[in-house]
Amino acid sequence: MSAAPDEVRHIEAEAAPTRYARGWHCLGLERDFRDGEPHGIEAFGGKLVVFADRAGDIKVLDSYCRHMGGDLSQGQVKGDEVACPFHDWRWGGDGRCKQIPYARRVPLRARTQAWPTLVQDGMLFVWNDPEGNPPPADVTIPRIEAYDDPEFTDWVWYTTTIQGANCREIVDNVVDMAHFFYVHYSFPTYFKNVFEGHTATQFMNGESREDILPPPKEGRPPAVKAQTSVASYHGPSFMIDDLVYHYDDFDVPAVLINCHYPVDADTFVLQYGVTVKKLPGLDDAAATKMAEKMGNFIRLGFEQDVAIWKSKARIDNPLLCEEDGPVYQLRRWYEQFYVDVADVTPEMTERFEFEIDTTRPNEAWRREVEENLARRDVTSDATSGQPA
Amino acid sequence: MSVRPDNRLADGPMTPVSCTTCGARVEARKSSWEQTTVQWHADAVERCLERRASSPRSGPNGAAFAGCEALRASIREAAVRGDLTVQDGAPLPTNPEHPHPASPHPDGPDHEVIHA
Numbered sequence: 001m002s003a004a005p006d007e008v009r010h011i012e013a014e015a016a017p018t019r020y021a022r023g024w025h026c027l028g029l030e031r032d033f034r035d036g037e038p039h040g041i042e043a044f045g046g047k048l049v050v051f052a053d054r055a056g057d058i059k060v061l062d063s064y065c066r067h068m069g070g071d072l073s074q075g076q077v078k079g080d081e082v083a084c085p086f087h088d089w090r091w092g093g094d095g096r097c098k099q100i101p102y103a104r105r106v107p108l109r110a111r112t113q114a115w116p117t118l119v120q121d122g123m124l125f126v127w128n129d130p131e132g133n134p135p136p137a138d139v140t141i142p143r144i145e146a147y148d149d150p151e152f153t154d155w156v157w158y159t160t161t162i163q164g165a166n167c168r169e170i171v172d173n174v175v176d177m178a179h180f181f182y183v184h185y186s187f188p189t190y191f192k193n194v195f196e197g198h199t200a201t202q203f204m205n206g207e208s209r210e211d212i213l214p215p216p217k218e219g220r221p222p223a224v225k226a227q228t229s230v231a232s233y234h235g236p237s238f239m240i241d242d243l244v245y246h247y248d249d250f251d252v253p254a255v256l257i258n259c260h261y262p263v264d265a266d267t268f269v270l271q272y273g274v275t276v277k278k279l280p281g282l283d284d285a286a287a288t289k290m291a292e293k294m295g296n297f298i299r300l301g302f303e304q305d306v307a308i309w310k311s312k313a314r315i316d317n318p319l320l321c322e323e324d325g326p327v328y329q330l331r332r333w334y335e336q337f338y339v340d341v342a343d344v345t346p347e348m349t350e351r352f353e354f355e356i357d358t359t360r361p362n363e364a365w366r367r368e369v370e371e372n373l374a375r376r377d378v379t380s381d382a383t384s385g386q387p388a
Numbered sequence: 389m390s391v392r393p394d395n396r397l398a399d400g401p402m403t404p405v406s407c408t409t410c411g412a413r414v415e416a417r418k419s420s421w422e423q424t425t426v427q428w429h430a431d432a433v434e435r436c437l438e439r440r441a442s443s444p445r446s447g448p449n450g451a452a453f454a455g456c457e458a459l460r461a462s463i464r465e466a467a468v469r470g471d472l473t474v475q476d477g478a479p480l481p482t483n484p485e486h487p488h489p490a491s492p493h494p495d496g497p498d499h500e501v502i503h504a
Contacts, residue, residue: 322419357422
C-alpha cells in the first residue's frame with residue numbers, strides 16, 4: 001500500500017456525523033437558567049427548553065410542543081410546568097403533559113422527550129444519548145473543589161457560537177501540541193496524552209512567550225512565566241483544565257473549563273470558564289479581574305482557533321509528522337461516543353499513551369521567539385507586544 | 389465514520405514490549421529517544437503493579453494515571469538493546485551534563501550501543 005514518493009496526497013473526509021455524541025454536555029452556568037423564564041437552547045439538531053420548577057430543580061425538555069408544535073421556550077413557566085404559548089398546554093419536567101386548561105382530560109401518550117440533568121459546581125449538564133438510555137453510574141463529571149473554595153473566584157464565563165465547523169475540530173486540540181504555539185501563543189515544553197475509558201488527558205508544561213508578553217517595564221504587574229497543566233476531557237465535550245500559573249515569586253492555581261455542545265453537524269456552542277485562587281492581599285474584585293485577564297488571553301486563543309476552523313477543510317487523513325500528537329488515536333477514542341454502546345470496541349477505550357519529543361519543536365520556537373524579539377526591538381512601535 | 393490508521397505507523401509499526409517488573413505486555417513505538425507511544429490492553433492494565441499501587445492525585449483530573457515508570461524503563465531498555473527500533477536512528481544521547489533521568493543502566497548497555 002506504499003504510495004509512490006511523488007504521488008499527490010489528497011485530503012479525504014466523510015461528511016460530519018448527523019448523530020450527536022452520547023454523554024454529559026454542559027449547557028452553561030446554572031444561575032443563568034434560574035430567572036423564572038423558559039430558555040431555548042438549540043442543540044443536538046433540535047431545540048431544548050430549560051426551566052426551573054418551584055423546588056429550584058432545572059428541567060430540560062424538547063422545546064416543541066407535541067400538540068401543534070408550539071415553541072415552549074417562547075411560553076411561560078407556570079408552577080412546576082412550562083406552558084406552551086400556542087394553546088397553554090402544560091408540560092412537567094418529567095416530560096409528561098400535566099394539564100390542558102381547556103380540555104376535560106389529557107390525551108394518552110402525552111409525553112415528550114426529557115433530558116436527564118445534572119447541576120454541579122455551578123454548571124448545568126444534560127445527558128444526550130441517541131439510544132435513549134439513562135446515564136450509567138460510572139460516567140460522571142468529577143467535582144471541582146475550587147468551586148466551593150472561598151479562596152477561589154466565581155466562574156468568569158464566556159459563550160460563543162461557532163458556525164461553519166463541526167465540534168470534532170475543538171476536540172482535536174487536546175492532542176495538537178504545535179497549535180498551542182502558533183494559535184494560542186503558548187510554548188509547550190512537555191506534552192503527553194493519555195486516553196483511557198471515556199477520558200482523554202493532556203499533560204502539558206509550558207513557558208510564556210517573551211515575544212507575546214508586553215516588554216517588562218517599571219510598575220507593570222509581573223507576568224506569568226510558565227504553567228503546569230493537566231487537562232482531561234470527561235466524555236465527548238467537557239474538559240477540565242487543572243492548571244497552575246507560575247510567576248517569579250509565587251504560583252496561582254486555576255481551573256479552566258473548556259466545553260461545547262453541538263447545535264447541528266456544522267455548528268457548535270463553545271463555552272469556557274475560569275476560576276483562579278485569590279492571591280493573599282487581593283480583594284475579590286482584584287482577583288476576579290485577574291481571572292478575567294486570563295480569560296481574555298484564552299479568548300484571544302479561541303478566536304484564532306475559530307478563524308482557522310471556519311476556513312479549514314475537514315480532514316480524515318491528516319498527514320502527521322513525528323512531532324505531532326496522536327490525532328488518529330484521539331479520533332478512535334472519540335468514536336466511542338458516536339456508536340451504540342453495544343458497538344464500542346476495546347480499541348476505542350483501551351489505555352493509550354503518547355509522549356511527544358519536544359526537543360526539536362522547542363529549538364525551532366526558541367529561534368522564532370528570538371527573531372520576533374529582535375524585530376520588536378528595531379521597530380518603533382514596540383508597545384503592542386504582537387509578533388509581526 | 390471509520391478511523392484510519394496513523395500515517396506514521398507505515399514508517400515503523402507498534403512493537404510488543406514486556407515490562408521487566410510485572411510482565412505486562414504492551415505495544416510500543418519510539419520515533420526518537422524522547423518520544424514514546426504505548427498501547428495498553430486490559431490484561432496489562434490489570435497486571436501493572438504501579439497502576440495497582442497508585443492512588444488518585446489531587447484535583448478534578450486526579451484519576452488519570454500518568455504512566456508506569458517501570459514500563460517506561462522497560463521500553464527504554466528494549467530500545468537500548470535494539471529490540472525496539474528508534475525510528476530517527478539517532479544514537480542514544482549521552483550528554484553527561486544532562487543525563488536522562490530514566491536511563492536504566494548509565495554504565496551498562498548504553499556504551500555498547502554508542503560504540504555499535
